[in-house]
Amino acid sequence: MTTPAQVREDELRETRDARLAVRLALAATVEPEDKRMTPLLRGLDPFAAWELVRTDADGKFARAAARVKALRLDALVTRTQELGARVVIPGDAEWPSGVDDLASPPYCLWVLGAASLSQACERSVSMVGARAATPYGTQVASELAYGLSERGFTVVSGGAHGIDTASHRGALAAAGCTIAAMACGIDIAYPLANVGLLRQIEDSGVIVTELPPGSAPQKQRFLSRNRLIAAMSPGTVVVEAGLRSGSRSTATAASRLGRLLAAVPGPVTSPASAGPHQLIRDCGAALVTDVDECADLFGAIGGDLGPVKRAETTAVDRLDEPDKRLLDAMPVMRGTTVAKLAVSACLTPREVTRGLAALHAAGLVERVESGWRRTQDRC
Numbered sequence: 598m599t600t601p602a603q604v605r606e607d608e609l610r611e612t613r614d615a616r617l618a619v620r621l622a623l624a625a626t627v628e629p630e631d632k633r634m635t636p637l638l639r640g641l642d643p644f645a646a647w648e649l650v651r652t653d654a655d656g657k658f659a660r661a662a663a664r665v666k667a668l669r670l671d672a673l674v675t676r677t678q679e680l681g682a683r684v685v686i687p688g689d690a691e692w693p694s695g696v697d698d699l700a701s702p703p704y705c706l707w708v709l710g711a712a713s714l715s716q717a718c719e720r721s722v723s724m725v726g727a728r729a730a731t732p733y734g735t736q737v738a739s740e741l742a743y744g745l746s747e748r749g750f751t752v753v754s755g756g757a758h759g760i761d762t763a764s765h766r767g768a769l770a771a772a773g774c775t776i777a778a779m780a781c782g783i784d785i786a787y788p789l790a791n792v793g794l795l796r797q798i799e800d801s802g803v804i805v806t807e808l809p810p811g812s813a814p815q816k817q818r819f820l821s822r823n824r825l826i827a828a829m830s831p832g833t834v835v836v837e838a839g840l841r842s843g844s845r846s847t848a849t850a851a852s853r854l855g856r857l858l859a860a861v862p863g864p865v866t867s868p869a870s871a872g873p874h875q876l877i878r879d880c881g882a883a884l885v886t887d888v889d890e891c892a893d894l895f896g897a898i899g900g901d902l903g904p905v906k907r908a909e910t911t912a913v914d915r916l917d918e919p920d921k922r923l924l925d926a927m928p929v930m931r932g933t934t935v936a937k938l939a940v941s942a943c944l945t946p947r948e949v950t951r952g953l954a955a956l957h958a959a960g961l962v963e964r965v966e967s968g969w970r971r972t973q974d975r976c
Contacts, residue, residue: 613688619647620686620704621673625809626650626664627704629821634658635701643704676810682709682783693718696828698854703807703825707783710803712751717774717803718829721751722895723851725826725844726760726836731869734760734837737861739767741834744888746773750895751802753778753830755822756795758788760836760844769797776829779806780822781814823847832857832895834885838872848876859883859894912959919944923952924961924971932968 620643627634627650637657638646650658651665677684685691685706691714696702708714722745726734742752742764752768754761756777768775777798779787783806786792798804807825808818823843827833827850835858838844851858860882863870876882885891913921919942926942927933933941938949953969956962963972 723830723833724764728759730759735763738763742767746771780818782812827851
């Protein structure tokens with residue numbers, strides 16, 4: 598029989614404050630994607646998960662013991678408020694539903710910025726690539742981000758040097774919305790050189806992280822962050838990346854989640870383009886070269902179709918087969934006669950005469966003292 602005390606406890610669990618508190622506690626004590634603890638907590642109710650962590654059940658959560666002992670939820674909430682940030686949890690209107698597709702979704706997200714995270718993610722593209730980007734890569738990333746922003750896409754990236762920076766700046770230049778997913782606390786500007794860029798993003802877009810304030814950027818946290826970048830957007834485009842790079846982990850996460858994956862080709866001599874080339878060759882990534890192709894791939898069906906690319910039609914393209922043969926047989930410098938053209942083009946004199954009239958009307962041949970030749974400015 599359920600006691601009044603149990604009923605009261607169940608009711609308290611249903612409040613947002615209670616769910617927020619337990620999720621804050623888990624986020625502050627369990628490292629994202631921890632190889633030992635995360636699998637044991639996967640799929641559990643947050644309250645049940647916290648009980649295991651808090652009590653170090655069966656000695657399997659000893660890694661979190663020091664953090665559990667040092668945990669001060671009030672201080673964590675106060676620090677978040679001081680930063681002007683907000684904490685978003687599942688069930689909130691601002692929660693990006695795409696992260697629920699992850700095997701181990703974040704317990705909560707710290708969000709800073711003027712835009713709504715969930716709304717910004719609805720029509721978005723993740724753009725990632727090498728920190729040591731080439732001028733080619735940064736130009737392409739900037740142009741793609743600018744064009745996608747003009748078409749109403751949010752650009753999601755990681756706030757790092759290279760392709761990330763170029764993507765964010767391209768979106769901002771178009772007065773668009775961009776999301777920076779960080780591998781550190783919301784109170785840390787990393788890299789420090791991008792502090793101005795991050796402030797710009799905050800003014801019109803969103804900065805987001807699953808790590809509590811004060812968390813320093815560490816290598817493993819960048820890999821964990823990459824899965825968020827892949828999950829928040831319907832698709833990811835890799836602009837430049839080496840064969841071993843964090844961008845490849847984002848691409849892998851996108852593929853596992855069933856997201857669209859695209860890559861930009863580059864010079865075959867450039868190590869920075871080896872990653873995209875391998876994604877195209879071995880991983881089924883779509884090859885994209887401009888904003889129209891990106892919008893066509895990532896946009897709404899029928900609403901963002903790109904134009905079909907065709908070479909410009911020339912006067913020669915409009916000629917029929919005999920006239921093309923006649924033009925091919927036409928000398929460039931010296932003139933020639935109808936009789937000689939009939940032999941070289943294997944046409945009747947009548948076909949040559951008719952063809953010369955058509956070619957002359959098209960401005961492709963001209964009459965000179967010694968006969969006929971190609972027009973000089975059409976050679």
